[in-house]
Amino acid sequence: MPRRLLILGSTGSIGTQALDVVARAEDLEVVGLSAGAQWEPLVEQARRTGVRRIALADGDAAARAAEAWTDGEVLTGAEGLVRLVLESGADLVLNALVGSAGLGPTVATLGEGIDLALANKESLVVGGELVMQLAEATGAQVLPVDSEHSALHQLLHGEPAGAVEKLVLTASGGPFRGRTRAELEDVTVEQALAHPTWAMGGKITIDSATLMNKGLEVIEAHHLFGTPYERIDVVVHPQSIVHSYVTLVDGAALAHLGHPDMRVPIAYALHHPDRVDVPVRPLDLAEVGSLTFEPVDAGTFPCLRLAREAGVAGGTAPCVLNAANEVAVHAFLEGRLPFLGIAAVIEETLGRLGSQPVRAFESLYVADREAREVAAEQVGALSA
Structure with missing residues (x-):
């Protein structure tokens, strides 16, 4: 059975690279996508991946998406994002939203005991103590996506x-x-x-x-x-x-x-604990020549x-x-x-x-x- 993946913020830099990783994987199935206001690329992604449900934070964008895309359901606003998490049947949620808007979906994901691949650092900056306590209470994993x-x-x-x-x-x-x-x-x-x-x-x-x-x-x-x-x-x-x-x-x-x-840490989080082939150039330190470091x-x-x-x-x-x-x-x-x-x-x-x-x-x-x-x-x- 493939792992059921929900991607929040799928039209952004992390989201689009995550879809590139998913396209090469047989063990991942996308079950939902969300964006802020970019409804046209989101609808295109929905058609390409075959998902039946998407969410847009912006109400006007959601209305336009619903007119253009009749193959599934369009959810709206912060409540729609949380509904997408709760009702998608996902085994893993990639939270690639920007800013503190990512906190609600993080809480919803961990509260349901769903594993979280976290690219939204603000979730932990804003509510880190409560978020990690919630993960511990439900047994959900938090897998970081930031390269560091x-x-x-x-x-x-x-x-x-x-x-x-x-x-x-x-x-x-x-x-x-x-x-x-x-x-x-x-x-x-x-x-x-x-x-x-x-x-x-x-x-x-x-x-x-x-x-x-x-x-x-x-x-x-x-x-x-x-x-x-x-x-x-x-x-x-x-x-x-x-x-x-x-x-x-x-x-x-x-x-x-x-x-x-970024496809390397994304693939690590989405496939953890396994590792998969990612089409990146192998590191050749002799070719790099020198690495430098300095204080901030x-x-x-x-x-x-x-x-x-x-x-x-x-x-x-x-x-x-x-x-x-x-x-x-x-x-x-x-x-x-x-x-x-x-x-x-x-x-x-x-x-x-x-x-x-x-x-x-x-x-x-x-x-x-x-x-x-x-x-x-x-x-x-x-x-x-």
């Missing part, structure tokens, strides 16, 4: 408790590696979207340029692997060949290497520090951080906020709201809403 966390998942497999000294996430450094803070004052959206090694969506590419992406990954690693923040490091590695490494108590270090291609310039890229501080504070602070970042990045992409304003908005929002205890998922939704309001005020003040 996939690497760590593989490196930690079989290592006994207490053997690992540190987790080290690698960062490409983004398009502005080596620049001073003064040199970032006038950068354009186009420059920030020009990532040197990965082809990604707009939000995650800007997060990579500010290093917020790496900050979110630090919080994600803390929850995924139960590792204290003081034992999670970040190092800049421009070639993106070493995806992460761990240091062990006996002085050894284990690293995961490979050419940057925390003064120029304060978002990594802000994320770490929010993670250590715990409670609602990571939720506030994430919401403020989403608002600020959106404003930058629309030309309403300068690049350096992104970190300024986040820092001010965190300063105003601080951290409150998280007793239930509802407190996260309240914190998210408040943080978006405060961040929007800050965007207005900075762009005035």
Whole structure:
């Protein structure tokens, strides 16, 4: 029997590459697809894969899809996404949604005891403690799809408790590696979207340029692997060949290497615990020649520090951080906020709201809403 797979965010970068992986696999059957507003490519994917049910977060897009596609059911909005999870009969859900919109489907998936291939890092940033408790309670697996966390998942497999000294996430450094803070004052959206090694969506590419992406990954690693923040490091590695490494108590270090291609961690998560052929070029270190590493310039890229501080504070602070970042990045992409304003908005929002205890998922939704309001005020003040 093939594994029944539901892909949330199927029209994005991760989703389309996941469908490429599925097309080469006989043991995976797609049973549902979702997108935000891109109804035309979603309908095309539905026709190609033969699914009977799709969901669109945007109501207008869902209405258009329902007119154009009469071969199945079109679900709408956040409720439709959750229904898709609950009613699809999936054995595995790939959550490749962007932003905090991914939290609801993550909770629905794990609450049903369905295994989760997680590319939506915000699920763990916003609600990591509750999400991991839910997974433990239902016995559902959380399989990371981020290249760094996939690497760590593989490196930690079989290592006994207490053997690992540190987790080290690698960062490409983004398009502005080596620049001073003064040199970032006038950068354009186009420059920030020009990532040197990965082809990604707009939000995650800007997060990579500010290093917020790496900050979110630090919080994600803390929850995924139960590792204290003081034992999670970040190092800049421009070639993106070493995806992460761990240091062990006996002085050894284990690293995961490979050419940057997201189909590798996607295939690992979708086929776990098996490995399958993926059509990527084998790594030839002699051909690569040299790999370089350097420390993060925390003064120029304060978002990594802000994320770490929010993670250590715990409670609602990571939720506030994430919401403020989403608002600020959106404003930058629309030309309403300068690049350096992104970190300024986040820092001010965190300063105003601080951290409150998280007793239930509802407190996260309240914190998210408040943080978006405060961040929007800050965007207005900075762009005035």
